[in-house]
Amino acid sequence: MSQRSTVILGTGSYAPARVLSNAELAQTIDSSDEWIHTRSGIRERRIAAPGEMTSDMAVVAAKNALEDAKLTAADIDLLIVATITPDLPMPAAACIIQHKLGLPTATACFDLNAACSGFIYAFDTACAMLSSGRYRKALVIGVEKLSSIVDWQDRTTCVLFGDGAGAVVVGLSDQPGVGLIGTKLGAYGESVDLLYIPAGGSSRPASGTSVSAGDHFIKMKGKEVFKMAVRAMEESARDILEQHGLTATQIGLVIPHQANLRIIEAIAQYLELPMDRFFVNVDRYGNTSAASIPIALDEARRSGRIRAGDITLLVAFGAGLTYGSALIRW
Ligand SMILES: CC(C)(COP(=O)(O)OP(=O)(O)OC[C@H]1O[C@@H](n2cnc3c(N)ncnc32)[C@H](O)[C@@H]1OP(=O)(O)O)[C@@H](O)C(=O)NCCC(=O)NCCS
Numbered sequence: 001m002s003q004r005s006t007v008i009l010g011t012g013s014y015a016p017a018r019v020l021s022n023a024e025l026a027q028t029i030d031s032s033d034e035w036i037h038t039r040s041g042i043r044e045r046r047i048a049a050p051g052e053m054t055s056d057m058a059v060v061a062a063k064n065a066l067e068d069a070k071l072t073a074a075d076i077d078l079l080i081v082a083t084i085t086p087d088l089p090m091p092a093a094a095c096i097i098q099h100k101l102g103l104p105t106a107t108a109c110f111d112l113n114a115a116c117s118g119f120i121y122a123f124d125t126a127c128a129m130l131s132s133g134r135y136r137k138a139l140v141i142g143v144e145k146l147s148s149i150v151d152w153q154d155r156t157t158c159v160l161f162g163d164g165a166g167a168v169v170v171g172l173s174d175q176p177g178v179g180l181i182g183t184k185l186g187a188y189g190e191s192v193d194l195l196y197i198p199a200g201g202s203s204r205p206a207s208g209t210s211v212s213a214g215d216h217f218i219k220m221k222g223k224e225v226f227k228m229a230v231r232a233m234e235e236s237a238r239d240i241l242e243q244h245g246l247t248a249t250q251i252g253l254v255i256p257h258q259a260n261l262r263i264i265e266a267i268a269q270y271l272e273l274p275m276d277r278f279f280v281n282v283d284r285y286g287n288t289s290a291a292s293i294p295i296a297l298d299e300a301r302r303s304g305r306i307r308a309g310d311i312t313l314l315v316a317f318g319a320g321l322t323y324g325s326a327l328i329r330w
Helices: 033-040 054-069 093-101 115-131 189-194 208-212 222-243 261-271 289-302
Strands: 005-014 018-021 044-047 078-082 108-112 138-145 163-173 179-187 253-256 311-318 322-329
Touching (some): 033 261, 078 093, 108 115
Parallel strands (some): 078 138
Antiparallel strands (some): 018 044
């Protein structure tokens, strides 16, 4: 008996209404639109409204994905939420989102933390769980409220990040030749300190000292992260293509994690593909971590950049330092 394939049945996304431009940001820190745009490709990012939670953004993206898939909450029995900014440290954002969406009680709900690679990790996990035959339909959400963990006084990080949510509905199909071709996940755990939040975990619980030292904010060694990001994404893309006997020219569209336009350009050069084969929206959203790929995927589909039969490569890199790639045939 041939195994059924795992397919994306619908996509959705959401970005908060508030646009924070480089020019506006440069009024509060020593920076400029020119510096930020030249170094990162970012022009503006979205910021969640006061009181707007990670779960609220996730719910809108998920509803859009369900509508696109022509399904309802009752059809879902697996919810995986990729995020590093859940509403609460405990319990999982997935449980809050389950309730807000009205998903059935018999839905497996959990969060997954692989930072900016989180969506690919969650998607791979959902596909594996569906392939086991024990689940029917999964909702996979990548969502972040990074504005809540960014130090707005630190010009080396605050210019890079933004808020948003993306979601996909994943199911099984008997149609041969479509759906997930494969994934490749990994991590360089020795490089945790290149990109991390020092306090608030069990090693350094929150205290007056940790708060006044700003140790609950993202700390990053930007130059080192840049180099590792390029290397990991190049290797991950090369490995997955080799593994499935494909060449870069067979890829209709690459959807890379949207961290920095220069990182995306380096990958394009490495794969010897023109930039028009890459989906780019980092200029409008900045780096939304786990939300970046599902937002880009949704925008790519809705703008007609992905057609039936196309092969799409997703490739990401993030804190951990994690990396991941996925190949999908539509
Ligand atoms: C952060 C990043 C854009 C910085 O670009 P860069 O070319 O490496 O710049 P540098 O860090 O060398 O900084 C150059 C100078 O600009 C300054 N600078 C840093 N941020 C600045 C800002 N927002 N505005 C103006 N100047 C800034 C630095 O202090 C430094 O000044 P100095 O030379 O006097 O020390 C880049 O390293 C990067 O994108 N790294 C990867 C980050 C990332 O993607 N993280 C998420 C991974 S998922």
